[in-house]
Structure formats: structure tokens, C-alpha cells
Amino acid sequence: xxxxxxxxxxxxxxxxWKIKQSPLVKRLVCAPGNPGxxxxxxxxxxxxxxxxxxxxxxxxxxxxxxxxxxxVAVEAGLADALEAAGIPCFGPTAAAGxxxxxxxxxxxxxxxxxxxxxxxxxxxxxxxxxxxxxHFEPPYVVKADGLAAGKGVAIAPDRTAAEAAIDDAFSxxxxxxxxxxxxxxxxxxxxxxxxxxxDGKHSKLFGWAQDHKRxxxxxxxxxxxxxxxxxxxxxxxxxxxxxxxxxxAEPAFKGIAADGAPYRGVxxxxxxxxxxxxxLIEFNARFGDPETQVLMLRLESDLVPYLMACATGRLNELPxxxxxxxxxxxVVLATEGYPGPAKAGSVIGGLDQDxxxxxxxxxxxxxxxxxxxxxAGAGRALNVCALGRDLAEARERAYGAxxxxxxxxxxxRTDIGWRALGR
Ligand code: AMP
Ligand code: GLY
Numbered sequence: 001x002x003x004x005x006x007x008x009x010x011x012x013x014x015x016x017w018k019i020k021q022s023p024l025v026k027r028l029v030c031a032p033g034n035p036g037x038x039x040x041x042x043x044x045x046x047x048x049x050x051x052x053x054x055x056x057x058x059x060x061x062x063x064x065x066x067x068x069x070x071x072v073a074v075e076a077g078l079a080d081a082l083e084a085a086g087i088p089c090f091g092p093t094a095a096a097g098x099x100x101x102x103x104x105x106x107x108x109x110x111x112x113x114x115x116x117x118x119x120x121x122x123x124x125x126x127x128x129x130x131x132x133x134x135h136f137e138p139p140y141v142v143k144a145d146g147l148a149a150g151k152g153v154a155i156a157p158d159r160t161a162a163e164a165a166i167d168d169a170f171s172x173x174x175x176x177x178x179x180x181x182x183x184x185x186x187x188x189x190x191x192x193x194x195x196x197x198x199d200g201k202h203s204k205l206f207g208w209a210q211d212h213k214r215x216x217x218x219x220x221x222x223x224x225x226x227x228x229x230x231x232x233x234x235x236x237x238x239x240x241x242x243x244x245x246x247x248x249a250e251p252a253f254k255g256i257a258a259d260g261a262p263y264r265g266v267x268x269x270x271x272x273x274x275x276x277x278x279x280l281i282e283f284n285a286r287f288g289d290p291e292t293q294v295l296m297l298r299l300e301s302d303l304v305p306y307l308m309a310c311a312t313g314r315l316n317e318l319p320x321x322x323x324x325x326x327x328x329x330x331v332v333l334a335t336e337g338y339p340g341p342a343k344a345g346s347v348i349g350g351l352d353q354d355x356x357x358x359x360x361x362x363x364x365x366x367x368x369x370x371x372x373x374x375x376a377g378a379g380r381a382l383n384v385c386a387l388g389r390d391l392a393e394a395r396e397r398a399y400g401a402x403x404x405x406x407x408x409x410x411x412x413r414t415d416i417g418w419r420a421l422g423r
Contacts, residue, residue: 112259129169194208210229293383
């Protein structure tokens with residue numbers, strides 16, 4: 001098979017790494033890819049949102065399957081264009097992808113199809129949003145409606161901070177994504193990320209993990225796209241998994257199909273495990289980043305048949321995926337300053353070495369510099385991942401590898417996995 005993988009982050013490097021291990025795959029092309037992916041696949045320099053050019057590339061390489069990594073390509077309608085061209089695609093249409101690209105859409109969807117989530121108000125002006133605060137208790141949750149790379153959410157301890165977050169969203173800080181704001185009830189509990197595949201009709205659970213969204217140790221500082229993950233995560237008891245499947249994932253697939261937009265691809269359910277069961281924080285219409293990194297390390301089954309089955313409506317023909325018993329961890333290394341403004345272009349050294357047993361280093365936002373150097377972007381640049389017999393061993397291996405990387409301009413959290421290890 002020939003596969004085109006769209007995207008350039010750590011998630012896509014992990015997917016490429018796993019796809020490459022499949023005996024079914026003859027040729028893997030990644031667009032745009034990154035220097036890490038260049039070591040294992042062909043890379044072509046075109047953006048995920050260049051829909052027409054991505055379709056042409058798929059045709060040029062006679063792709064049997066296109067795998068969409070990032071949400072921006074979903075929102076741009078890449079799956080729709082591939083469908084029109086008759087090319088099998090793993091990833092939902094723009095209409096089904098509304099489950100991620102509009103939080104207001106998703107709240108109304110949850111009401112319509114009876115999915116548990118927090119109470120909310122959708123507001124089109126700052127005045128309306130400020131008035132809506134009186135329907136809630138602090139801390140206040142203020143969210144930009146559209147895609148904001150995980151940074152469009154403010155948890156405000158008091159009214160003054162909430163009003164500042166509202167003004168920030170309406171001032172154009174998040175571009176068009178902030179033209180509408182959702183104010184919602186703060187949920188108490190522990191957060192988890194659960195993944196489910198769907199082929200438009202049939203669905204299947206596809207792993208779970210826990211992320212660390214805040215930038216600093218101890219879950220302090222602003223939200224990021226994710227600073228580290230581990231799997232399995234003890235928050236996912238058998239009951240929580242079953243409740244999430246039956247109350248959130250399956251109703252979402254049924255609901256979106258009933259709304260006329262059958263879902264093909266992976267649905268990422270971000271949930272709060274509350275005292276009253278799982279409640280939806282948000283859906284994402286793609287794999288998680290950095291959740292995918294730990295899932296790919298733990299996935300024993302061949303990934304490619306699952307991707308293909310979602311694209312072709314044959315997921316019911318496959319068994320449940322098999323996961324390794326070992327634990328996996330991912331530590332994100334980012335440029336100092338992230339998630340605020342950060343300076344791109346610092347040199348990351350020490351990547352060409354043996355990092356020890358069980359360790360895999362994925363590239364996220366990096367680029368190729370002169371003389372074979374690797375340069376960091378202005379955000380999350382590397383994912384140092386490891387497998388171990390248990391989380392403690394995986395963590396020791398990963399942090400041992402982090403210490404070998406020579407990058408003074410980078411930083412990372414030192415406490416990934418603290419919830420599980422503290423139990
Ligand atoms: P989101 O971008 O919607 O995933 O939100 C980012 C982070 O904000 C989540 O991972 C949670 O830690 C937190 N968060 C979002 N919504 C809520 C909520 N209703 N209650 C408590 N925390 C929330
Ligand atoms: N790790 C969270 C996300 O991918 O949005």
C-alpha cells in the first residue's frame with residue numbers, strides 16, 4: 001500500500017513510526033513532515049490546509065489511503081475533497097469535524113443527543129458574556145468558540161479575571177475563533193483522554209491516556225496543547241471506560257450520523273471523571289498530541305488495518321486492538337516562553353545517540369538547519385517517550401534520555417505521571 005500522512009507534529013511522527021512497521025506498507029509520504037519523519041519516510045513540503053495540492057499529491061503517489069493528522073486539515077475540508085476524488089481517507093469531513101471546530105456547535109449537539117456535559121451559555125458579544133457570568137459560580141470557564149491550538153480556554157478564579165478573559169477573546173487574540181465565546185460550569189474531577197474509531201457506522205475503542213495541559217510542574221501556569229502524557233492511566237477504571245463509551249463516544253457517532261454527517265476517523269473524547277460519571281470537556285476530531293505518542297508505543301496490533309477499515313466502512317471485521325502490558329510515557333520539550341511568544345531557531349544537539357532501552361524520541365516542531373543540525377520551532381519541539389515494565393520505569397528511562405539532549409533554550413515538566421505515581 002501507498003500511504004499519504006498529512007501533518008508535521010509529534011503526533012504525526014508517532015503515527016509515521018507505527019505505520020512504517022506495517023508489512024502492508026510499500027511507500028509512506030508525509031506532507032509536510034518534519035526532520036524526524038524525514039528519517040523514516042519521504043517528505044513533501046505542503047501545508048495540511050493546501051487541500052487541492054494534498055489531493056494532487058495523493059493522486060501522484062497513487063495513495064491507497066490518506067491519513068489526516070491535524071484538525072486544521074479536517075476543518076479545511078481535506079476529507080471532503082478526497083472523497084470527491086475517490087481516495088480513501090482516515091479523518092472526518094468538515095461537517096463531522098464540527099465536533100471539534102466549534103464548541104458552540106458541540107454544546108448544542110450534546111443537548112440534542114443527550115450527552116452529559118457542563119451547563120453553558122453561548123455569547124456573541126462581550127457584554128452578553130459578562131452578563132452570563134452571573135449564572136455561574138467561580139472559578140469561571142471562558143472558551144473561544146473555534147480552533148485555538150489548545151490555548152483558547154481560560155479558567156478564571158474571579159469575576160475580574162473572567163471579564164479580562166472575555167475581553168481578550170473578543171479583542172481578536174484568537175482570530176475568528178474568538179468571535180463567539182462559551183461560558184460554562186466548572187467541573188470538579190480528574191481529566192482523561194479516550195479515543196474511539198468509527199467508519200461511519202461501526203465503532204471501536206482505541207486506547208486512553210492522561211495529558212498534562214498546564215505548562216508548569218504542579219499543574220500551574222497557562223494551558224498548552226499538552227506537556228506530557230502516559231498510558232495506561234489509573235483514572236480509566238473499567239467503569240469509566242464503559243460509561244465513556246456508552247454515554248459519550250457511541251452517542252456522538254450515532255448523533256452525528258443522524259445529523260447527516262457520518263464520522264470516519266478517530267474521535268478524541270476529553271472528559272472529566274466527575275462524581276456523577278464522565279462529562280464531556282470537549283471532542284477533538286483527530287488523534288491527541290501528545291496522547292498518540294504513548295498510544296503508538298503501546299499498540300501491539302498493526303495500525304494500518306484500523307486506519308484503512310475506518311476509511312472503507314469495515315471496522316466491524318477487525319478484532320479489538322491489542323495493547324502491550326507495559327506503561328508508556330511522553331515528556332514534551334518546548335522552547336522557553338511557550339505557550340506565549342517564544343523564539344524559534346535554537347539548535348537542538350545530542351539527538352544522534354542511543355537513548356537506551358525502550359526510549360523513542362519523536363520530533364514535533366523542528367526544522368532542518370545547516371550542516372545537518374536540527375532547529376527548534378517556537379513551541380513544542382520534541383517528545384521524549386519511553387516504555388517500561390511500569391510507569392516508574394518508563395518515567396526513569398524518559399527523563400534519563402531528556403538529560404542527554406543538549407538544548408539550553410528548551411524546557412520541560414519534571415512531573416509527568418504524578419497523579420498515577422502518587423496513588
Ligand atoms: P479544552 O481546550 O476545552 O480541552 O480545555 C483545556 C483545559 O481546560 C482542559 O484540559 C481542562 O483542564 C480545563 N477545562 C476545560 N473546561 C473545563 C471545565 N468545564 N471545568 C474544569 N476544567 C475545564
Ligand atoms: N493533547 C490534547 C490535544 O491534542 O488537544
